[in-house]
Amino acid sequence: MSQDSLRILVVLPMYGGSLPIGRYCAGALQSMGHSVRLFDAPLLYPAFTGLQRLGLPPAAGNQLENSFLQLVSQAIWAHVQALEPHLVLALAQAPLNRHLLQRLRRNGVRTAMWFVEDYRIFDYWRLYAPLYDIFAVIQKKPFVDELVRHGQHNVLYLPLAALPDFHRPVELTAQERLEYGADMAFLGAGYPNRRLAFRHLAGKNFKIWGSDWEGESLLADNIQRRGARVGEEESVKIYNASKININLHSSLQTTDIVSHGDFVNPRTFELAAAGAFQLVDERSLLGELFGADELATFTSVTELYAKIDHFSSRPEEREAYAGKARNRVLREHTYAHRMAALLEYIAQRTGPWPRGAAKADFPPELGPDFHSELERLTHKLGLGPHSSFEDVIACLRGRSGPLDELETSLLFLDEWRKQYLK
Amino acid sequence: MPPILVLQGARFGDLLQSKRLLLTLKNRGELHLGVDKSLAPLARHIYPGIEIHALNIHAGPDRQGLEENKKCLALWRELDFQAVYNCNFSPLTTALCRCFDPERITGYRPSASGMLRSSWARTVFRMSERRRATPLNLVDFWAHFASDPLPAREVNPLPRSGGQGLGVVLAGREARRSLPVPLLAEIARCVFYALDGPRIRLLGSKAERPSARRLMRLLPSKIHPHVEDLSGRTDWRGLVGAVEGLDMLVSPDTGTMHLGAHLGVPVLAFFLSSALCHETGPYGRGHHVWQAACDCAPCLESAVCRAGLRCLKAFLAKEFLPALNSFIQGSSLDDTPFPGNLQLWKSDPDELGGHFQLCAGVDGCAQERDFLRRHLVNLSRLPPADSPRKAKAGLADPLPEMGAWLYQDADWMLPPGRYC
Structure with missing residues (x-):
């Protein structure tokens, strides 16, 4: 039993990409010996969507949505009162309203947000960032400077990661190999840049998994299950079953298919942890996370197509990359590493964790x-x-x-x- | 017959007050009763034919206690009860119920978020917000966990003198609910002479032995040879033997009082502080309760009294002992000055269950209590009680607003009969 065990309330968002990451954080914190409770906000999401479907006039609908979110915050507060956590850890879009964040601060409950989104797209952070004690982000400058300018001085760069107990090499049955296996695979939403990039691969042994691919007629035969959402467990099987996993970061732009952005998406770490081979587009922050011999990258669609051709017939090279990438993740990029770094940073910036509160x-x-x-x-x-x-x-x-x-x-x-x- | 379990994890008095439920269920299946280990011998004695399971509930569940509980729970799982009745709004018994399918549990069900109450339990809890008008005896609250319970009049025998003298219960667990020893000595003296000098048995736990000695000192010396001090000297079986056959039992609201009612001993009870005869009065027909009825009564057991024990003053009034004497002699109380803030009630069960008729004093809650009682009759789907008192008093139909506080939005909007 760890003497430094903390009581941590992890507040999940009601929906979205940060939802599984919240669960992975909780799993990692638990494996580190902390006492973790989840505020399972997705349980409330059907009520929220139900409200939206009532067909109310916008003014009334907005008022009801706000009332609903207040109720959710009250439920979180009830959890806080029951658990008396040392830390409330929120993932992007977690339903903590401003009033609740102020209340937590008044009551001396430390709060941290791991904002695992692109700050350029989700700009609501300006309002909320100063209300958290700690704001962890997946991007560096200029976002960090912006946060400071908005009054948040406790900013931690915390790249995404993998959960090795979950994202791991798995033995697949013959049936699963048939279902999930392909020469090439992509798992993710149908953003405009991906649609354009993948049209060239139409007709090949290329499986596209994930949602938001509506209207993509050229790739219709490649899109699996008519674009249904794929669960996290199945994702791991897909990674394991595919010879080449294409990992193209999303972009709303179509002018530059490879967006050359900064942050590294979770799939990069998850694929690596699963021991799967991936072709990933270059990111400005990728180089400090993985070596050139650990991940095969591309900087343009032309290079992507060329590398697909190259690696398709070189299984030993694929295995070498995959093995090295996996080792790097296990060494440095697990959610346990991230949570340890976060807790240490919180202690540095807000004072040591109370020893007397050890379990x-x-x-x-x-x-x-x-x-x-x-x-x-x-x-x-x-x-x-x-x-x-x-x-x-x-x-x-x-x-x-x-x-x-x-x-x-x-x-x-x-x-x-x-x-x-x- | 498929087995049924009743889980009664509370104290001595509660075990006896579960009787109507137990007798009801005994006719419907092989009945098992889970109780605290300390009460298991008593439960076996008073409830023959019911399989008793002893659990370490209140004493610290040390390693051995946990092992014993675990064995008991393993047996319960094997027995595969068709129904489980959890009588206690307590996290302890509700935790024990986690080994059952929640759908089989009646009363209080465990859930991930804590305890869920049945619709019946919730309604009665809500009524207790206006305790002075409380219409339901605890015996009946539990009895109606089962549908169509045994008629109330069949639960306890009609009280009658058994020739074994007078029993005096020295005190209950809560000192504030008991009469002070000098007053109790006066009452004992009064009853002693009214009953033509019977034997007197002083009853209580070891903690009451100093009170017993003090009482003896306060009694006239010629009564002393008649007194047997049994405080702290009886085990459960001994206590049952000491109460059985008494001519009368004088008591505050105690487990021994309920034992007296269970055995058919006429009870003369004195209720003050948090004790309320409509909630926990002696069950059966023909018992009497002198009830403190000042504005602040009944109070909360756990709350400090800030009224200077006003409820006790009603018993210390100069009119009390003469009125008590007239009552015991069987004289009419109409001609005797009756102390203010005091009521005298006589038990007289009806279709719903235990019920008290006012013999003397003033009851400002009669109309509301009557309304609530009829409401409960409807809820329990019983035929309405045909109360002679109601007819005599010529009560009008309750005003609609009288019950408005009983209802909440959720009652109207959410599924009825749900656990929540």
């Missing part, structure tokens, strides 16, 4: 016999080896259906301790 060990009522049973249970629940009694209890509470006698006894013990010892 107690297993309750003394549990003798050694129970310890071994508890360890087996921890494993069964999929929790990390450093998980606390609190983690086990939180996990049991969240499970549906009847529990067994050990699980029930532990829940009872927790309630008994709350009633008689606290």
